[in-house]
Amino acid sequence: MKPSTAATTARATAPAPAPSSARWALAALSLSMLLPSLGISIANVALPTLSVAFSAPFAAVQWVVLAFLLATTTTIVGAGRLGDLVGRRRLLLGGIVLFTVASLLCGAAPTLWLLIAARAAQGLGAAVMMALTMAFVGGTVPKERTGRAMGLLGTMSAVGTALGPSLGGLLVAGPGWRAVFLALVPLGGLGLLLAHRHLPPDAPDAPGGTASARPRPDRPGTLLLALTLAAYALAMTLGRGRFGTLGLGLLAAAGLGAVLFVLVERRSAAPLVRPAMFRDGALRASLAMSALVSTVVMATLVVGPFYLSRALGLPAAGVGLVMSVGPLVTAVTGVPAGRIVDRIGTRRTTAAGLAAMTVGCLALCAAPTGLGAPGYLAPVVLVTVGYATFQTANNTGVMADVPPDRRGVVSGVLNLSRNLGLITGTAVMGAVFAAAAGADDLTAARPAAVATGLHTTFAVAAALVAVALVLALASGRSAAGRTAAARS
Template sequence: MEDIRLASGTGRWIVLTTVLGSGMALLDSTVVNIALPHIGREFDTDMAALQWTVNAYMLTLAGLILLGGALGDRYGRRKVFVVGVVWFAAASLLCGLAPNAGVLVAARALQGVGGALLTPGSLALIQATFHPDDRARAVGLWSGFGGVGAAIGPFVGGWMVDGPGWRWVFLINVPLAALCVPVALRHVPESRDESAHGRFDMTGAALGAGALALLTYALIVEAWWPGALGVVAGAAFVVVERQRAEPMVPPSIFASRQFTAVNLVTLCVYAAFGGFFFLAALQLQVVSGYSALGAGTALLPTTVLMLLLSAKAGELGERIGARIPLTVGPLLCAAGMLLMLRVGEDASYVRDALPALFVLGLGMTVLVAPLTATVLSSVEVSRAGLASGINNAAARAAGMLAVAALPMLAGMGPEAYRSAAEFGETFRRAMPMCAGLLVAGAVLAWATVRAPAAAAECHPGCRVHCGVTSPPLDPGGQEGSAGRRGGDEGEGSGGR
């Protein structure tokens, strides 16, 4: 365990390299939607390929993020972080050079693997290396800079798509990695969890990712047999996790009714968010005639509001408890999505889009920090990191399944994104579905969340947050090791 001070040169280098590493993954999760119409036109492909461009990344990231944390604990957090950064950059280069949609989708899946290695490692490095007196400030800086990156990501992505081209949304990661890796190797000390032992739950990871892949495929191609196989794989995952001595997802953590309930709320709200941001980026460009830069700029209010107000929302949740924010937040988001029904052809941004996105951003701000705080307060302190990782993966999986299912449920044809009239009609059918998911989440939160205000306390790193694809990962406030996601020996973040 290191005791590096934030004011030292080494401390500043550590913050820089972890922000650069996590920023690459965060940037790609916020800007790729903006590039989708351009990708579709260049490759002359259908809607399914655009769905897979988003979902291939989310699939491997959601399926492997817990395992990535465990690998860092065992083999060294810096080592796994650097491997993740190099892997992510190589996959990004392949994305940028992809000659067709098939190669792009495969490269996006590889990007997700890199993201699963570097995302948990970036925060674990800070938590494991800084002096206890500086740790909260360091995590706050990491979170704050990440929030700024998420806030400006759609704007930067839109500028790149309209300027040098959509491929630079991916190619920009290569120079970022070239700066991040040598800094990490030179200035970041190695750390690991000396108590990590046992086998990794590779079977559980494979079954979990396989179930998600089959269900996603079934929804996109509208076929029943992959869905049936996905259900079987999901059931096998549950059986394997119950039988293993060291599971990736310990079933005992779901003995907490509060933890189970808040994860069901997470599934509802992040399914709605995933579907909304996938379709809204297309609606603004295909139907309303925005450029990529215009669409990216249009979506800024949601992330800017979260950047500016999420810390206050976290403090409010601590004072009044999480039940009211977790009820009011989704209802505000539902209202914002219904207001988006006014955004059609020749829509005025100030009159039509801005009010909807402002209400949506306000709802997300009210919701996210108290949701994470409730996840953490619903389990033992020693398991807080594991609980956060499970919640993060659940949110990503929910968003992925929504991106797969909503076009089918809304009757969106394979060429819908080429027609303003057809896409606009299906968008109007999809928004009430997203709003319905949010209302379901609000009702569930009101009925089940009982965490007292004193318990709903969140690490500073989960309060300044702008990500729209998942709640923030949280280190759990452990003094010894951020990477030890579970407190019981043998029940770590990836089933050690």
């Protein structure tokens, strides 16, 4: 996206943040990125215990995870736009407070449905934190270090994902399931303290002059988008890739909601998402690539446990150990990938990351079971390194030239594309795997059938990443052509 003249002038004349101030601000943003990923991953391991504690079936207990996921997905774009309107610092502080208080309520919940309600509130706070964290980078970090900052944020998200299951398991086995949620309270308090002290204050007249002159939030558009995303997320998560009457009805509702949302936004004086924003081909390509790549990454999480246990015969501890490698590799790759972005630029780094993912997926297509866990891990590491590299480069490229008054909503849309990819990947890649394995009950499938399912799933994954790579190359050539034309 190209910045407006005013935005470019503002960036050119604004003083560079002091190094120490930027470091502390980045620490606050890193913690704000860690908490949402930790909040979702730490709760999964507690579901069996919650089922026993509340004498509830798994279908009810899974709403502890779904409530958080739905609240985050449906509100993340609206949270980003609201930050642009009322002030990002003010709203981020409110989001951290909400997340922290909701974590306390989760730990004290006397009934399952109160726990689910508190998890929804926690997810709303997480949506604010996720939407606004990346939006702050442009105003707190020198431009030449933007890639490293984005890499660090990606690292913190991966650390939360990797740390959640092991930390959750220790807390459930020790103090009990309530400690899973209460452990987030002191982290939230620390994040609030750092953000309050070190994040730059909101401009008193941003973005629309006096408070009375600022555009009002687009309530119809926000509600329509939330309902549309909720219908889509429910269709993908409840059916787990199998669409009965309810699933098809939810998909139809999501399609109708998307059409109505576009019509409403075109007529709104202050739209939640400006339709003109999507005329930018580079932004469209980046959002599409983010969704495709996230869909593929989800395949490793959905397919991996079945392949490792059924085809390779690993015990539960071995499966958990192997599955932890991916998030750990992502955590280690983030900052180095950011340095590469700062050095050679976003376009080449994006293409390199997608190329690595493609090679890794193709290697998984041919992975023989005779090589055991190393034969599975080596391609997965390549996929994961490529994913972390792509995410850092893509996020940096999208956010680099966004005008200050639109950073929140663009960050929200970018995070939404990733979330939709993860949700879609859970359902679609799981359905591809089950169909290729030819088994309704994957826990009882033959090892050879599970191996076939893995090969087929990652053949589809390789095709999806190849599409993303084509988009990256085409977008890069288009941008280079525009630059050459502007210079001539």
